[in-house]
Amino acid sequence: MASKRPRFPFQPDLFGFIAGALSGEKKNPEPPSFDRLPSLRSEKKETSRRTDLPRTIDLDGTSVSYLLHRSSRRTIGFVIDESGLRVTAPKRSAIHTIENALIEKRKWILDKLDYYRNRRLAKPAPLHWQDGTVFPYLGRELTLHLEKSATLRPVFRLDENSLAIRLSPENPVTVADHLKKWLKTQARKIFTGRLQLYAEKMNVRFDSFGLSGAHTRWGSCSAKRHIRLNWRLVHCDMSLIDYVVIHELAHLSEMNHSPRFWAIVKKWYSDPAKARKTLQDLSPVLFSLFAETD
Ligand SMILES: [Zn+2]
Numbered sequence: 001m002a003s004k005r006p007r008f009p010f011q012p013d014l015f016g017f018i019a020g021a022l023s024g025e026k027k028n029p030e031p032p033s034f035d036r037l038p039s040l041r042s043e044k045k046e047t048s049r050r051t052d053l054p055r056t057i058d059l060d061g062t063s064v065s066y067l068l069h070r071s072s073r074r075t076i077g078f079v080i081d082e083s084g085l086r087v088t089a090p091k092r093s094a095i096h097t098i099e100n101a102l103i104e105k106r107k108w109i110l111d112k113l114d115y116y117r118n119r120r121l122a123k124p125a126p127l128h129w130q131d132g133t134v135f136p137y138l139g140r141e142l143t144l145h146l147e148k149s150a151t152l153r154p155v156f157r158l159d160e161n162s163l164a165i166r167l168s169p170e171n172p173v174t175v176a177d178h179l180k181k182w183l184k185t186q187a188r189k190i191f192t193g194r195l196q197l198y199a200e201k202m203n204v205r206f207d208s209f210g211l212s213g214a215h216t217r218w219g220s221c222s223a224k225r226h227i228r229l230n231w232r233l234v235h236c237d238m239s240l241i242d243y244v245v246i247h248e249l250a251h252l253s254e255m256n257h258s259p260r261f262w263a264i265v266k267k268w269y270s271d272p273a274k275a276r277k278t279l280q281d282l283s284p285v286l287f288s289l290f291a292e293t294d
Helices: 010-022 095-104 106-121 175-202 231-235 238-250 259-268 272-286
Strands: 053-059 062-071 077-081 084-090 134-137 140-148 155-158 162-167 208-212 219-221 226-230
Touching: 053 095, 053 106, 062 095, 062 106, 077 106, 084 095, 084 106, 095 106, 134 231, 140 175, 162 175, 175 208, 175 226, 175 231, 175 238, 175 259, 219 238, 226 231, 226 238, 231 238, 231 272, 238 259, 238 272, 259 272
Parallel strands: 062 084, 140 162, 208 226
Antiparallel strands: 053 062, 077 084, 134 140, 155 162, 219 226
């Protein structure tokens, strides 16, 4: 990869942001769910020790899988979390005793499993754009500061860890819309710079560049050499932006995803598979930071 290592290593930071901001640590009211993302912050629980036995049981017509852990405890215990149902039982408990205990507790078990399944499927809610809201920008966390201003035109001030917007109370445009517009302006500037940099290195020529807000893709390249990059990439670390830039520029030489195409990408970006996976994982959250579709 040609770019130098970013100051804020992307993955832990943005995931950290998501886990932290959305779990309410950053004073966001009504923290939205982030269950669709693998949380890198949570400690790996001892959910699958080698001695644990995976088993299934039919509870009211639903086949429920669980892990059975034998321990020195005297009673049968149940734990349900994101990873499912875990049963701890005394070493000598017969299977039918354990199963009877499960059947007895079936309502609680089914309800809780349902709850976690729904949480997993829930789409993250948009952020509340207000003073103090923390959001990702170029892979780092920025705190939004809202200041009052007498002039109608909003003024933005970007620091290392914050973005201040001076706004007139008379201004009818919402904070979210002001911010989105600002993010798109930054995105255009930053992406243009990266496209020029890599086009030169890769010795390719694109005709035009535009921003997109398509929910399904991070970038595209047309046969007419028009490159579009999703403005929401501006939330991501520069190394991820570079991956998409390099990917689209590589299409100028290979309009497909053939081994030849990937060989070009790999020449300029060391781990495209990892970048793809990271973008995929981040998509649900990055695409729902704002309420509107674009
Ligand atoms: Zn492609």
